[in-house]
Amino acid sequence: MGGYGAFIWPAYGIVAIVMAGLLVAAVRGTRARARDLAALEATGVSRRGNPPQSKGSDGDDA
Amino acid sequence: MHRFANPARFMRIAERLLPWVSGATGLTLIAGLYFGLFASPADYQQGETVRIMYVHVPAAWMALFIYTTMAVASVSYIVWKHPLADVAAQAAAPIGAGFTAMALITGSLWGQPMWGTWWVWDARLTSVLILFFLYLGYMALVNAFDDPERGSRAGAILALVGFINVPIIKFSVDWWNTLHQPASVVKMDGPAIDNSMLIPLLLMALGFKLYFLVVLVIRMRGELTARRVRALRLVEADV
Amino acid sequence: MTPKRRRLTIVFLGLLMLGSATALVLTAFEDNLVFFYSPTELETKNIGPDRRIRIGGLVEEESVGKQADGVTNTFRVTDLTKSVPVAFKGALPDLFREGQGIIAEGRFVKGVFQASEVLAKHDETYMPREVADALKKSGQWKGQGTE
Known part of the structure; x- marks a missing residue:
C-alpha cells in the first residue's frame, strides 16, 4: 500500500465495523420486537381497539 | 401513492424483495472492494491513499442522501400524515448517523497523510460534523417524549429545519475557500476522475445504497412490530 | 383551505424563512467562514500584521529553499497574480511540492x-x-503540479 497501509486499512476496517454493526443491530432489534409480539399474543391479548392491520401478522420475522 | 401507504402491503412487497437486494448488495460490495483495493491504479499525486476515496466519498454521499430521504419523509408525515413516512425516517436515522461517522473517520485518515492534518475547522468539515449532530439530535428527540406521536412530530420538524445544512455541505467547497477540494464526480464538465478510479467509486456507491435499503427494510419491520407491541400493551393495560 | 394545504403552506413558508x-x-x-486568504486578498482585505491568519495558494516554481540553519523551509506562495514569502520550521506534508496548492x-x-x-x-x-504522464506529453495537461 505504498507506505500508507496504516491509513488505508483502518479506513476500510472502520467502514466494515460500522456497517456490520448496523446490520447486526437491525436484525437483533427486529427479532427481539418479534419475540415481544409473539409473547404478548400468546397471553391472548385482545386485538380489539387496535388500528386495522392485516390478518396473520403473527410475528413473522423475515 | 396510497397503494404503498398500506403498511402491511408495503412491507410484504419489500420483504419479498429483501433476499434479492441483499444478494445484490453482497456482490456489488465484493466487486467494489476488489476494484478498490486491488484492480485499480494508484493516483499520480496521492499514491495509494486514493483508495480511501472509494469508501470515504460513497459514505459521504449516503450521509447526505439519507438525510434528504428523512426530510422528504418528514414533509409527507407532517403534511399528508403518511403512516409509513415517520417509520421510514426513524428507521433511517441511525444508518445515516453511521455513514456520517464513517465519512468523518475515513476523511480524517485520508487528511493526515495528504493534507498533513487529521482535522481542520473549514466550512466543509464543520458542516458535516453538524450533520452528524443533527442525526444524533433527531434520534434523541424522537425518543424523548412519553407520547410517541409527539416525538415523531418533533423529530420531523427537526429533520426539516436541519435540512438547510444539506445544501450548505454540498456547496461549501464552492462558496468558501476550504481545505477540502471541490466535487470531482458531479461537476459541469464531466467527472475529473479517470475511469479506472471511477469504476470502484461507483460500485462502492451502489453497494452502499443497496445496503441502506436492506438495513432500512429490516429496521422498518422492527419499528412496525414495536408499534404493534405498544398498541397491544395499551389494550392490556385497559383491561 | 384544506388542512393538508394549510400544513403544506406552513412547511413551505417555514423552510423559505429559515x-x-x-x-x-x-x-x-463570510469572513469567519473563509478558511484562508489568497495573496491578492491579503492586500485588499488589509489585515493587521499581528493577526494570526491562514494564507493559501500554489507553491511558486523554483522558490523552495532552506535557510542557513538547515531546518527552516522557505518558499513563496502565489495565486499567479501576487506572491508572498513564507518561512516554516517543521515537517512538510507528503503532497508538498512546487506547483502544489498549500495552506x-x-x-x-x-x-x-x-x-x-x-x-x-x-x-x-x-x-x-x-x-x-501521457496528458503532459501531449500538451493537454490542465491540472496542478509539475515535477
Missing part, C-alpha cells in the same frame, strides 16, 4: 509569513500516473 435567515447569517459571517497558518513578521503549520491542498482530479 433558508433566508441562514443565507443572511452566512453572508454576515499555511501563521503571521507576518517583517514582511515574511512565519508559518507554524503547513497543510497541502489537493485538487479534485484523480488519475493514474501513466495517464497524467
